[in-house]
Amino acid sequence: MKTEKILVSGAAGQIGSELVPALRQKYGKDNVFALYHRTVPKDAANAGVHVIGDATNKDFIEKLIREHGITTIYHLVGVLSAKGEQDPDLAYAVNMGTLKNVLDIARQLKNEGKEIKIFWPSSIAAFGPTTPRDKTPQRTILEPSTMYGVTKVAGELLVNYYFRKYALDIRSLRYPGIISWKTPPGGGTTDYAVEIFYGALKEKKYTSFLNAGTYLPMMYMDDAIRATIELMEADSSKIRIRTSYNITAVSFEPEEIAREIKKHIAEFEISYKPDFRQQIADSWPKSIDDSSARADWNWRHHFGLAEMVSDMLKNLGSIVK
Numbered sequence: 001m002k003t004e005k006i007l008v009s010g011a012a013g014q015i016g017s018e019l020v021p022a023l024r025q026k027y028g029k030d031n032v033f034a035l036y037h038r039t040v041p042k043d044a045a046n047a048g049v050h051v052i053g054d055a056t057n058k059d060f061i062e063k064l065i066r067e068h069g070i071t072t073i074y075h076l077v078g079v080l081s082a083k084g085e086q087d088p089d090l091a092y093a094v095n096m097g098t099l100k101n102v103l104d105i106a107r108q109l110k111n112e113g114k115e116i117k118i119f120w121p122s123s124i125a126a127f128g129p130t131t132p133r134d135k136t137p138q139r140t141i142l143e144p145s146t147m148y149g150v151t152k153v154a155g156e157l158l159v160n161y162y163f164r165k166y167a168l169d170i171r172s173l174r175y176p177g178i179i180s181w182k183t184p185p186g187g188g189t190t191d192y193a194v195e196i197f198y199g200a201l202k203e204k205k206y207t208s209f210l211n212a213g214t215y216l217p218m219m220y221m222d223d224a225i226r227a228t229i230e231l232m233e234a235d236s237s238k239i240r241i242r243t244s245y246n247i248t249a250v251s252f253e254p255e256e257i258a259r260e261i262k263k264h265i266a267e268f269e270i271s272y273k274p275d276f277r278q279q280i281a282d283s284w285p286k287s288i289d290d291s292s293a294r295a296d297w298n299w300r301h302h303f304g305l306a307e308m309v310s311d312m313l314k315n316l317g318s319i320v321k
Ligand code: AKB
Pocket: 080, 081, 082, 122, 123, 124, 125, 148, 175, 176, 177, 178, 187, 188, 189, 190, 191
């Protein structure tokens, strides 16, 4: 069997920092190249092969792929929803530009007889205010109100096009909010659901930038990493959706996660000071129908709200004092 050589861009990000070790465990630490932008995180320095460089530079990426005989790319680089609203030009340039580059490099290599498999993350941000918000279906209205969402819809259509026109094997998930303790998220709208744990552990209080009653679909990182790898390992005949799959685990609003935290930290109090991110959250689904992912490649989540909160407090509690 041919050895997989994997490249992960955005390796220092919330998902990248957990996907890289998971892939290294599976495929060997010398077969997973982590691409960092400027610096290598301390605990990653000796953990496996890594490269520092600019993911927006097409020549650099192409050289990297060719030199190391990369067979699979997890292209995670991206500017998230809230940061994207503060700098829409940057979000467009990074999110669309790097995706198009990676697809074109894969297309060129395919012409030379070298197949590259690609994972690219979409998001619930692909939906918008005109989308049905409860149990949002796989196929529905996609009219997002953020630049991040615009890049997700355009990206989904692009990867579908490259699959159909050039037979590239590109797979994608519409991630909900991801909750994790190893690396904090940055620049997202669902970030409150991670920040709340830092508030609870450090000060026993948290002021949420989203209002009470704001339901959003969420998932624990362990589930998100497993979903990503399972999707990539599924037999290609099972992947019937080549835009991006809806996936979800739980939906909750700030009061509900606060109540669950209170079961562990009785003094914990939540308060509310909604900002510009409220409008973004109000345009996104409250819950997601992920029955296509469940039927096609057997997606199942393992963590509900209670398990997630207890695991977060245990793990984050050991590093945050
Ligand atoms: C964000 O809040 O921007 C991200 C996402 C849902 O894609 N976490």
